[in-house]
Amino acid sequence: MPDELPLMKRGNRWRPGLLAAGLMLLVGLSIAGVLLARWLIPGSAEILAPASTQPTDPRLSYTGPYRNIDPGVRYVGDAACAGCHKDIAQTYARHPMGRSLVPAENLLDRQRYGPDTNNPFTALGRRFQVKREGDHLWHRQILLDDSRKPTVELTQEVHWLIGSGQKGYSYLTEKSGYLLQTPISWFTQKQRWDLSPGFVPSALAGRVVPASCLFCHTNRLHQHPEHPDRFEPPIFEGHAIGCERCHGPGELHARGDFDRTIVNPAELSPPLRDAVCEQCHLEGESRTVRSGRGLFDYRPGMPLHDFWAVLVQARTSGEDSKAVNHVEQMYQSKCFQRPVGKRKLGCITCHDPHVYVGPEKREVHYRARCLQCHDEAKGQHGCSESLLQRQQVNPADSCIGCHMPRYTSSDVAHTASTDHRIVRRPRQRPVRLMDPEKTSFVDFYHDRFPQGDPQTERTLGMGLVKMMNSGMLQPERHAEQAVFLLESALTRDPEDVELRASKVQALLRQNRSSEALAEAESVLVKRPGDWRLLAHAAIAAGMERQTDRALDYWRRAVEINPSVPDHQVHLLGMLLRARRMDEARATCQTLLQLDPFNVSGRQAWVGFLLEQGEQAEASKEFDVIRRLKPPNLAQREAWFQQQMRLLRKDGG
16 A cells, blocks of 8 residues: 655654655556557447437336336335235245345344354454444454554444345444445355455455445435435435335335336336346446436336446357356346247246245256246257256256356355356356456447437446446556547536546546546536545645645545545645644544554654654554554665664754
């Protein structure tokens, strides 16, 4: 993490030295240098589609039969459905979707915490522990000294569990209206606690969970109207995915009006039927809410592409895609591509969304699903292998055992997935493979727009920015293309705030700080409470050496969302550079309360202790840095020894 705070001792005063260049950049926001030529994107001809104005709400222009698509129809909650659908409600409560988010206190008695579950465990130089105390669940991080006693620790109370528990759980804690994911997860298949996927030392105080990530794990959210990804109590409107996410708002139906007031996905045409599942199960490489739409605007019974754009890796006809999820795999399946009579394969052909099929029933259940189209007794095309040959490979004669084998997930440890390509003779499992120099992307739904999608440039540009932010793509190769696409999209809709916010990030990737600052400030007029945009403005102002403006933006970003240690580090660094020592000291204390393991905060605190002549305390504090073992420890050690020599010299 390039966030050093070099402190220099002079006489009885210490002064901040030059800040490391990385201090002025957000983690994961490296700035691109020389860029390569633009690369071609499939579907780019759609860019020539006629210009359009701000799209109208498709729920208002809907002309189909379902009356609950109107945005004025209210949601009523699962309890209103359970009165008439008791049996379905009971089985659905045991389905993974019905358990996608759970208050921590509901599962305290069903979780395991013993040492046989890898609790505690050690990772990234510290000890992690899960502990139950009465009706509370705590996640604890500890740094031990030589005598195995805690010297630094961070304890967070868990408030919610994300996931059904089928593969595992992630955990959320609430702080100042924001939800943070803790760095500890439970992995069901291995029956063990371990580090959550993707966590690095700088994120161990918790990652802010955006509303877009919660979309597929919870029913509905109460978002703050002015601050993105901040929530108002009660945060959740229903916890797990509820009935109305698949059937639409139930106000009219619950009051006794049964004339087309609720959607039954089984009665929809195949594309609309599958869209109900795809709202969550089509992941892609990047998902973007379309211009003018809200996170929860989609209504079952409508085309999903009116609300969401999902970037996937492009492939030529007949090519077997890699790195795809279950929906993309299913679309590659010959079973999906070739209907049998009027039967068109879709998600609910095999999966009953109301009933969970346990491991003991998998073979029988899915074999019955396969025989709907492959029953030789009905004259249909059956398996080419004889029963005897099949049983030699699989005694249970499991169709999915051969044609949908399970494979280890490449991006989530301790879990396995199922190959949904339904290949005739499986030879290898799907492999995540992406070459940033050769890969191109296309909206999964690009062929659903006969006249061309007017938001193609927006989708691709914003998608590239998201993938650069996540580390999937190299900014030096893709930032120029992203800016080109975003600027072109803005000619269609100059008032698209999300589009312009993405442009700010893309400009920063190109070191075009002056343009990024101007763009950020114009967007902040409309969205002054956007803490991420404030941070981007602060970065750009810092690159432009406009210290006062940068400080103002960092202060505002930290005030709105105080739960991001990296932002506190940037503010601290600029305060030291500007020699605003009282404010810097207070910021340092706040940072260490939020993240007591933060190396930059610890080093800054060493400097404050040296300023007061407290050498013993400073040495003790620097020992903590040594135990944390940052990658640049040698450089920090050299700095500390230099400060100690200067202090001894000044002391005579």
